[in-house]
Amino acid sequence: MSVLLLGATSPIAEAIGHRYASQGHAIYAASRDADEAEAVASDIALRHDVEAAGGHFDALEFDRHDDFVDEVESAVGPVDVAVVAFGVMPDQKESQENFKLARRTIEVNYTGAASLCEALARRMIDRETGAIVGISSVAGDRGRQSNYFYGSAKGAFRLYLQGLRNRCFEHDVQVLCVKPGFVDTPMTFGMETAIPIVSPEDVADSVVRAQQKGKDTMYVPWFWAWIMLIIKSIPEPIFKRLSL
Amino acid sequence: MELSGWGRYPVHGARCARPETRGDLQQALAERNGDSILAHAAGRSYGDAALNEDGRAVLTERLDRMLEFDPETGWLRVEAGVTLKEIIDIFVPRGWFPPVVPGTQYVTVGGAVGCNIHGKNHHQVGSFGDHVRRLEMLTASGDIVTCDRDNHPELFWATVGGMGLTGIILSLEVQLEPVAGPAIEMESIRVENLDEFFEVSAESGDFTHTVSWIDCVASGSNLGRGVFMRGRHASEEVEWSPGPMEKLAKTLKSAADGRLFESNWLLNRATMRIGNAAYFHKEPKGKTEQIVHYEPFFFPLDAIDHWNHIYGSRGFLQYQCVVPEREAIREILEEVTATSMASFLSVIKEFGPRTHTGLSFPEPGITLALDFPNYGEPLMELLDRLDAIVATAGGRVYLGKDARLDRQSFRKMYPEWEEWRDVRDEWDPDGVFQSSLGRRLGLVKGS
Ligand SMILES: Cc1cc2nc3c(=O)[nH]c(=O)nc-3n(C[C@H](O)[C@H](O)[C@H](O)COP(=O)(O)OP(=O)(O)OC[C@H]3O[C@@H](n4cnc5c(N)ncnc54)[C@H](O)[C@@H]3O)c2cc1C
Ligand SMILES: NC(=O)c1ccc[n+]([C@@H]2O[C@H](COP(=O)([O-])OP(=O)(O)OC[C@H]3O[C@@H](n4cnc5c(N)ncnc54)[C@H](OP(=O)(O)O)[C@@H]3O)[C@@H](O)[C@H]2O)c1
Numbered sequence: 001m002s003v004l005l006l007g008a009t010s011p012i013a014e015a016i017g018h019r020y021a022s023q024g025h026a027i028y029a030a031s032r033d034a035d036e037a038e039a040v041a042s043d044i045a046l047r048h049d050v051e052a053a054g055g056h057f058d059a060l061e062f063d064r065h066d067d068f069v070d071e072v073e074s075a076v077g078p079v080d081v082a083v084v085a086f087g088v089m090p091d092q093k094e095s096q097e098n099f100k101l102a103r104r105t106i107e108v109n110y111t112g113a114a115s116l117c118e119a120l121a122r123r124m125i126d127r128e129t130g131a132i133v134g135i136s137s138v139a140g141d142r143g144r145q146s147n148y149f150y151g152s153a154k155g156a157f158r159l160y161l162q163g164l165r166n167r168c169f170e171h172d173v174q175v176l177c178v179k180p181g182f183v184d185t186p187m188t189f190g191m192e193t194a195i196p197i198v199s200p201e202d203v204a205d206s207v208v209r210a211q212q213k214g215k216d217t218m219y220v221p222w223f224w225a226w227i228m229l230i231i232k233s234i235p236e237p238i239f240k241r242l243s244l
Numbered sequence: 245m246e247l248s249g250w251g252r253y254p255v256h257g258a259r260c261a262r263p264e265t266r267g268d269l270q271q272a273l274a275e276r277n278g279d280s281i282l283a284h285a286a287g288r289s290y291g292d293a294a295l296n297e298d299g300r301a302v303l304t305e306r307l308d309r310m311l312e313f314d315p316e317t318g319w320l321r322v323e324a325g326v327t328l329k330e331i332i333d334i335f336v337p338r339g340w341f342p343p344v345v346p347g348t349q350y351v352t353v354g355g356a357v358g359c360n361i362h363g364k365n366h367h368q369v370g371s372f373g374d375h376v377r378r379l380e381m382l383t384a385s386g387d388i389v390t391c392d393r394d395n396h397p398e399l400f401w402a403t404v405g406g407m408g409l410t411g412i413i414l415s416l417e418v419q420l421e422p423v424a425g426p427a428i429e430m431e432s433i434r435v436e437n438l439d440e441f442f443e444v445s446a447e448s449g450d451f452t453h454t455v456s457w458i459d460c461v462a463s464g465s466n467l468g469r470g471v472f473m474r475g476r477h478a479s480e481e482v483e484w485s486p487g488p489m490e491k492l493a494k495t496l497k498s499a500a501d502g503r504l505f506e507s508n509w510l511l512n513r514a515t516m517r518i519g520n521a522a523y524f525h526k527e528p529k530g531k532t533e534q535i536v537h538y539e540p541f542f543f544p545l546d547a548i549d550h551w552n553h554i555y556g557s558r559g560f561l562q563y564q565c566v567v568p569e570r571e572a573i574r575e576i577l578e579e580v581t582a583t584s585m586a587s588f589l590s591v592i593k594e595f596g597p598r599t600h601t602g603l604s605f606p607e608p609g610i611t612l613a614l615d616f617p618n619y620g621e622p623l624m625e626l627l628d629r630l631d632a633i634v635a636t637a638g639g640r641v642y643l644g645k646d647a648r649l650d651r652q653s654f655r656k657m658y659p660e661w662e663e664w665r666d667v668r669d670e671w672d673p674d675g676v677f678q679s680s681l682g683r684r685l686g687l688v689k690g691s
Contacts, residue, residue, distance in 0.1 A: 009265055011306070036265050039323075043309035047334055189262050 002026040002076040006057065006116060007086025008040045009033065011185045012135065015204035016083050021048035028076045029054040030068075031086075051076065059086055059112025060104075069119045081211065082120045083133045084113050089150045089187055102149040109153035114160050121164055124173045131174040133211055134161045138179050138219065141228045144244040165216060177217045178207055181224040195227065247301060250552050251290040253559030253618050253647055256297035256680055260284075264306045266414055269382055273412075273676075276300050280678035280688075283412045285325060285352040289359060290562045291647025292680035293407050299678055302412060304354055310334070311415060318420040319377070324354030324413040331420070332538075340420035341477065341538070343375035347591075349543045354413045359644035360405030360604040362611075364453035364542070367596035371606050373404035374599050375419045381411040384672035388414065402667040405604030407643055409677050409687060410668050423477040427484045428453075428541040430475030430534050434527045438468025438574060445472070445594050452476040453541075459520040460590040460614060461513070463581035467574070470592070471527045475541055487540020493547035501549040508556030511617050516586040555617050561647055563587075563627055564613035566595060566606065567639030573610050575633050580614065583626055587614035602664040603687075605642045613645070624648060643681060654685045661687070 003020045005013045008029035017027050021044045029044070029052065031037040037054030045052035053075045057068045073079060088108045095102040117132055124130030139147050140154030158177050165175035182188050182197040191197075203220050210218045219225040234242075248255040259279065261272035273281060280299040287294055295301075304325040312321040318340055320331065328342050329349035335341065344356070344363040351361070356372045357379065369375070378392040379400060389411075391400040403410045431451075435441045441456055448454045451474035458470035486494070493500040545551055552560070567573060573592070580587060591613050598607045616623055631653040634641060640657035641649050655661060665687060675689030683691040 011264060033265070033267065036267070039265075039309045039311060042311050046310040046313055186262070186264060186268070190260070 001080040002028065002078065004028045004030065004072055004076075004079045004082045004120075005040075006030050006059075006082065006084050008054065009036050010085045010087070011200040012180065012183055012203055013083055013085035014040055015200040016085070016133075016207055017044050018047065018201075019204045019208040020081065021045075021050045021052065024048070024050060025080075026051040026076045028052070028072045028079070030057040030072070032056065032058050057116075059108045059116065062112070062115050065115050065119045069116075069123065073123070078123070078127060079120060079130065081131045081133060082117075083135070084117060085135045086112070087135065087137075087154075089147075092145075092147050092149065095149050105149045106153045106156075109150065110156045110160070113157050117160070117164060121168060121173065121175075125168060125171040128171050129173065131176065131211055132161075132164070132168075133176045133178060133207065134158075135178045135180065136161070138181050138224050138228055140179065142231055142239070146244060174211070174214055174216075176207075176211050176215055178210075179217070179219045179224065179228075181219070181221060181227070245301075247284055247287065247295055248559070249287055249289045249291050249294055249647070251560050251562060251618075251645075251647060252552055252555070252557075253561060254292055254295070254680070255559075256292065256295040258282075258284075258296045258299055258301040260301050260303055262303040262306055266307075266382075266388070269302065269307065269412065269414065270386060270388075272300075272302050273382060273386055276676070281412075281676060282679045283324070283354060283358070283408045285355040285358070286327060286350050288346075288348055288351045288355060290645040292684065293359065293644055293646070294355070295680040296678060297680045297683075304352060304412070307354075307414065318422060319417055320420055321378075321415060321417045322353055323415045324357075325352050327352050328356065335420060336423065336426050336538070339422055339424070341423045343369060343419055343421045344372045345542050347543060348546055349539075350546065353416055353418060357404055357413060357416060358406065358408045359642075360600060360606075361644070362595070362606045364455045364593065366606055367449070367454065367594060368452050370596065370599040371405075371604065372418075373604065376404065376416055377419070378417045379403055379413050380415045381413045383411040384674065384676040398667045399671055401600065402602055402664055402671075405600055405602055406664070406668070407603055407681060407687075408679060409682050410671055411677060421477075424479055425481040426538050427478035427482045428475045428536050428538050429478050430473060430536055430541055431531055432527060432534070433472045433474075433531045434470075434524070434529050435472050436469050437466060438570075438577070441468055441470065441472060441592065442570060448472070448474045455591055455593045457523070458590045458592045458612075459524050460577065460580060460587040461517045461520045462524070463578075467577055467581065468592075469524060470590075471524065473541075475536075477538075478535060482535055484535045484537045487536050487544060490537070490540050490547055496548075500547060502551040502553035503549075506553040506556055508558055508617075510554055510556070511588050513584060513586045516588045519588065558618040558620075560615055560617050561623065561627070562613055562615050562645040563630060564605075564611060564642040564645045565630070565634045565639050566609045566611040566642075567634055567637040568607070568609040569637055570610065572633055572637035572639060573612055576612060576630055579629055579633065580626070583622070585616060585619050585623055585626060587616055589615045601660045603643060603658060603661065605640065605644065607640065609639060611642075613642075643685075646681065649685065651684075651686050 029040040034056040041052040041054035137154040139151040263269040282296040307325040456472040
């Protein structure tokens with residue numbers, strides 16, 4: 001089986017790659033920086049004694065996405081699991097002042113993710129097998145003033161995955177939407193949070209388990225399901241007054 | 245963030261970055277905003293070598309990818325944040341072991357080069373730097389430079405044992421040693437005093453690995469009594485029996501965590517005397533032969549997580565020195581046993597020939613390492629007296645364990661420090677790379 005990591009330099013994607021490789025699966029690591037992608041691939045190959053390759057892709061190079069998936073498949077064979085993990089989260093305030101930043105957030109996190117998922121889903125549907133693991137975020141469950149460009153893009157990606165899941169169902173293609181809480185990566189490094197930050201390795205364990213059980217959606221760690229239930233249940237007339 | 249070494253003394257604040265990629269690392273250097281910067285790896289050096297008070301620290305833990313391995317020759321290229329434990333876990337089943345390991349497997353290869361660490365096999369194979377052929381490093385200019393014995397050799401040698409003050413190592417190539425499996429053939433010999441230690445040590449040259457635990461509370465005719473351990477990697481795959489610390493850890497299970505025993509009073513002279521005597525008398529007289537796993541042989545203390553916490557919140561200091569002559573060892577032990585302060589854990593070993601200059605520690609002679617609870621001023625005074633003995637004898641103190649040596653003593657102990665500093669200054673004229681230790685010892689610009 002082969003697994004494609006999109007955004008392989010993200011610690012979450014990297015940890016997911018190690019998890020699959022520990023079960024003997026081949027890995028293709030992709031990042032904007034081909035050297036870094038190759039470093040991730042060598043590391044996976046050396047530690048787990050599996051086949052691994054690395055290469056360049058960019059979520060914003062929409063015209064190249066189809067060719068890119070072809071390149072991957074000629075290197076490691078048909079993609080059985082694709083992990084869509086890239087993402088950006090620039091400062092909200094700066095994005096309000098400079099819409100270019102906001103636009104990039106939307107385009108990388110949503111448009112780019114959707115474009116790659118389409119290219120992958122088409123091939124999986126043809127083969128009547130495969131799984132797409134899309135990393136959304138708890139931030140996509142409800143809009144908040146502190147993070148709404150990122151949140152809305154992640155929320156849109158979640159809705160996209162929902163529709164895609166519906167389309168893929170009859171073709172035996174799984175679509176898993178992962179909503180992580182705080183994970184110990186550059187996105188959260190140095191943040192002081194009231195809720196514990198978990199390791200990428202723990203997230204990877206849960207994600208791979210959920211994918212292999214055929215799950216549709218998941219919060220990780222699981223307690224975020226309860227936190228988000230509360231947050232989602234606050235009536236809008238009250239929610240709009242909160243400084244969240 | 246507050247950072248400390250393994251001794252938990254001192255504790256210094258620094259602004260931290262934690263790069264995931266080399267690009268992130270270059271960015272951390274570019275964004276230092278006039279502050280000095282230092283690599284902080286696993287923090288297994290004891291004192292302030294990996295600290296940079298009020299400056300910046302680059303946590304190297306995520307620069308941890310294995311890049312290339314040649315199964316024909318055993319050359320391994322890895323990023324600097326890879327730990328020896330990771331290398332051992334992956335490569336022992338494939339028949340390879342790191343060429344030099346310290347008393348814990350949780351150190352990184354970057355730290356192993358930074359302190360040019362030595363192992364129980366120093367008398368035969370030298371120190372870690374002897375088995376490294378290339379370093380790729382980020383230098384003060386922001387350039388990534390590859391150095392080895394032919395290209396920029398002065399930078400290479402100044403970085404081996406350079407205490408992180410020449411730049412940040414990104415990746416390196418190290419030669420692994422072929423082994424048959426995880427087993428170690430070992431012998432332990434109870435030695436009744438210091439003279440016996442030297443006798444046994446002299447006749448142990450055939451063993452690749454030697455070290456001796458020493459009871460540093462015993463005095464008089466028992467001075468220097470202990471348990472001498474020597475061994476070698478087994479030449480074929482054999483069964484091993486569990487070591488004492490493994491058994492202890494199994495009994496304690498999840499309670500094998502020093503944080504549960506954190507106390508400023510647990511280790512006092514009385515408990516240390518009992519502990520040391522018990523360990524000594526438990527060892528049968530004469531010689532015992534055993535086949536053991538590499539963990540209890542090389543890393544007995546790793547069986548207890550966070551064991552450094554048992555010294556309490558005040559922390560502890562390790563004093564490790566090497567002296568060319570036996571007499572100085574006796575003087576040091578007498579000086580220590582004459583005080584009311586005791587060393588809980590002490591080890592002694594004879595080093596082989598010297599292979600490096602600069603700030604590298606090992607030189608021919610006898611090395612002694614003593615762990616003291618942080619008794620405060622009286623301890624600092626005792627250690628100053630030990631410095632005087634060591635310096636007079638032509639010996640030196642290990643900077644990787646140090647938190648308090650003064651400049652004058654340091655300069656006597658490391659007479660080549662100026663040549664080392666000249667190379668350092670050439671690569672880093674503005675003093676970008678600094679540490680608390682570097683400033684204390686006058687090793688960096690403006691200190
Ligand atoms: C239980 C125990 C037993 C030990 N036994 C021994 C022993 O037998 N022999 C021995 O020699 N030592 C021994 N040590 C000390 C230890 O091996 C060294 O201090 C080692 O350098 C620690 O590595 P680290 O990865 O924790 O580095 P740190 O402690 O984080 O850093 C040590 C030094 O290396 C520098 N450094 C780290 N990474 C880099 C990098 N990427 N680029 C440039 N510089 C870097 C730092 O700036 C610092 O100056 C022991 C320590 C413990 C806790
Ligand atoms: N960390 C958290 O707490 C958290 C919480 C919820 C959700 N998430 C989501 O989980 C995923 C992984 O997060 P992480 O924290 O591991 O992130 P990260 O370390 O910030 O990594 C994100 C990755 O996205 C890649 N990327 C950025 N722009 C790209 C582009 N235009 N094209 C292709 N790749 C691009 C980057 O790789 P290159 O620079 O190498 O290309 C980067 O490694 C993200 O989608 C994130 O939104 C994270």
